[in-house]
Amino acid sequence: MTAPDVRLQPRKKGLTRTQKRTLSRGAQYVVFVAAVIAFAVAADWGRLKNQFAQWSIAKQMFPDVITLALKNTVLYTLSGFVVGLVLGMVIALMRLSSVGPYRWVAGIYIEIFRGLPALLIFIFIGVAVPLAFPGTEIVGGTYGKVALALGLVAAAYMAETIRAGIQAVPKGQMEAARSLGFSPARAMISIIIPQAFRIILPPLTNELVLLFKDSSLVLFLGVTLEERELSKYGRDLASTTANSTPILVAGLCYLLVTIPLGFVVRRMEAKAQEAVK
Amino acid sequence: MSQTSPAAGAEIEVRGLHKSFGDNEVLRGIDLEIGRGEVVCVIGPSGSGKSTLLRCVNLLEEPTKGQVLVGGTELTDPDVDIDAVRRRIGMVFQQFNLFPHLTVTRNLTLPQRRVLGRDKAEAARVAAENLARVGLSEKADAYPASLSGGQQQRVAIARSLSMGPEVMLFDEPTSALDPELVGDVLAVMRMLADEGMTMMVVTHEMTFAREVADRVVFMDGGVIVEQGAPAQVIGDPAHERTRHFLSRLLDPAMAEVEEGTPEQLGKGD
Numbered sequence: 001m002t003a004p005d006v007r008l009q010p011r012k013k014g015l016t017r018t019q020k021r022t023l024s025r026g027a028q029y030v031v032f033v034a035a036v037i038a039f040a041v042a043a044d045w046g047r048l049k050n051q052f053a054q055w056s057i058a059k060q061m062f063p064d065v066i067t068l069a070l071k072n073t074v075l076y077t078l079s080g081f082v083v084g085l086v087l088g089m090v091i092a093l094m095r096l097s098s099v100g101p102y103r104w105v106a107g108i109y110i111e112i113f114r115g116l117p118a119l120l121i122f123i124f125i126g127v128a129v130p131l132a133f134p135g136t137e138i139v140g141g142t143y144g145k146v147a148l149a150l151g152l153v154a155a156a157y158m159a160e161t162i163r164a165g166i167q168a169v170p171k172g173q174m175e176a177a178r179s180l181g182f183s184p185a186r187a188m189i190s191i192i193i194p195q196a197f198r199i200i201l202p203p204l205t206n207e208l209v210l211l212f213k214d215s216s217l218v219l220f221l222g223v224t225l226e227e228r229e230l231s232k233y234g235r236d237l238a239s240t241t242a243n244s245t246p247i248l249v250a251g252l253c254y255l256l257v258t259i260p261l262g263f264v265v266r267r268m269e270a271k272a273q274e275a276v277k
Numbered sequence: 278m279s280q281t282s283p284a285a286g287a288e289i290e291v292r293g294l295h296k297s298f299g300d301n302e303v304l305r306g307i308d309l310e311i312g313r314g315e316v317v318c319v320i321g322p323s324g325s326g327k328s329t330l331l332r333c334v335n336l337l338e339e340p341t342k343g344q345v346l347v348g349g350t351e352l353t354d355p356d357v358d359i360d361a362v363r364r365r366i367g368m369v370f371q372q373f374n375l376f377p378h379l380t381v382t383r384n385l386t387l388p389q390r391r392v393l394g395r396d397k398a399e400a401a402r403v404a405a406e407n408l409a410r411v412g413l414s415e416k417a418d419a420y421p422a423s424l425s426g427g428q429q430q431r432v433a434i435a436r437s438l439s440m441g442p443e444v445m446l447f448d449e450p451t452s453a454l455d456p457e458l459v460g461d462v463l464a465v466m467r468m469l470a471d472e473g474m475t476m477m478v479v480t481h482e483m484t485f486a487r488e489v490a491d492r493v494v495f496m497d498g499g500v501i502v503e504q505g506a507p508a509q510v511i512g513d514p515a516h517e518r519t520r521h522f523l524s525r526l527l528d529p530a531m532a533e534v535e536e537g538t539p540e541q542l543g544k545g546d
Contacts, residue, residue, distance in 0.1 A: 173376065
């Protein structure tokens with residue numbers, strides 16, 4: 001006679017699975033609520049409000065924070081995005097090329113610019129390039145420098161995204177195009193790339209959000225009053241007023257753009273998911 | 278310089294064709310001629326190399342050795358303008374390969390405009406004409422994803438026809454279709470054959486081969502085992518391998534019984 005299977009025996013003591021789960025979930029809620037209460041009680045709300053939510057200071061930021069700072073942030077971001085997209089496309093195509101040296105150059109570029117902090121690139125563009133090529137001026141002044149610095153960084157990421165998008169287009173599409181008499185380049189431009197962009201629209205929009213935030217690095221280029229973007233504008237005002245409210249307002253301005261963009265990305269991803277089904 | 282041989286009557290000419298993928302030799306010396314207006318069906322078990330042969334005819338696969346001539350132009354000449362030659366060769370794929378981001382009409386007009394440089398009105402006229410030929414005029418503004426497989430394949434045929442090809446290649450055009458949709462596609466192909474189009478068709482549709490083809494080519498193991506009139510190759514095959522293949526295809530359930538023991542079958546390969 002074999003021993004009875006323990007698992008089939010009714011539990012003598014202890015909790016059932018459901019009871020355990022309820023208990024553990026309950027404990028998590030208690031810890032969370034306690035932490036919030038502790039934070040709320042311990043924080044000096046008066047000083048916090050003084051430092052971060054001075055209505056009068058916030059009011060004097062308008063309309064400049066929008067018409068100047070946010071406008072410049074958007075301008076820097078878009079120019080960097082365009083440079084990144086064009087350069088990224090070239091690098092992606094080089095990466096997919098049948099010519100070895102093209103692939104190597106593209107691979108090296110991607111590894112370097114993905115591995116370096118964006119801040120270093122900004123300093124490099126702002127300091128090293130003028131030293132290396134005395135007398136030369138980057139076209140577009142600060143705007144040109146920012147577009148170049150942001151574009152160089154973005155291109156590395158976008159190149160990989162675009163490459164993945166191109167490779168996600170079924171092989172039969174290229175075959176169909178080629179057998180209709182398209183040259184490889186024409187097939188790429190007319191047939192493959194339009195389909196690839198549909199696929200990579202969500203990650204490209206994400207890249208736009210990242211660039212939007214990275215545009216704050218303009219801070220390190222040394223800009224004129226007219227060229228300030230959100231972070232620089234907020235920090236300058238914070239030091240002149242000796243108050244952090246401008247930082248909070250600048251932060252809200254970023255969120256004003258990034259949150260809707262994030263929403264758009266999720267919508268696109270959901271739609272793409274549906275299309276796959 | 279591409280070699281031309283105006284004297285040859287053959288529209289498609291394959292000479293001593295070999296094709297290997299790595300160590301795997303898929304085609305082991307193929308010689309085949311297809312005359313102008315001739316309809317040739319290539320049949321054979323999967324892995325016999327028949328699709329690879331077809332894909333070599335428009336150089337979608339680069340032959341390892343041998344020559345391919347279409348309309349007297351040697352495609353295997355390294356200096357040939359392959360894009361120019363391909364304009365004369367229509368290709369229909371098993372998976373249709375319509376451009377999913379374009380409407381049916383744009384699928385037909387874009388290649389004409391980009392490749393042949395036709396103007397907008399001319400391209401639209403040719404597209405409408407060919408869409409009517411395959412019986413899908415009412416789908417002109419639809420996107421491929423909204424069409425059935427059979428409709429997509431007919432659009433793919435119309436897209437190829439819009440380029441004005443002299444030769445049409447079909448790579449198992451009905452294999453991806455639900456059985457009830459096969460007939461419409463075969464009807465279009467039959468119409469083309471009746472119009473005198475030179476056609477090379479890789480297919481498993483024996484009824485189509487028997488009724489439409491001028492010649493049937495049976496391939497196995499990378500070589501042409503036998504070829505001839507459909508009534509002969511399909512109706513009264515000379516080779517054991519052909520008989521074996523046909524009996525399995527026509528009546529899969531009976532194949533083992535008719536062909537004897539598995540040991541004997543193994544020898545046939």
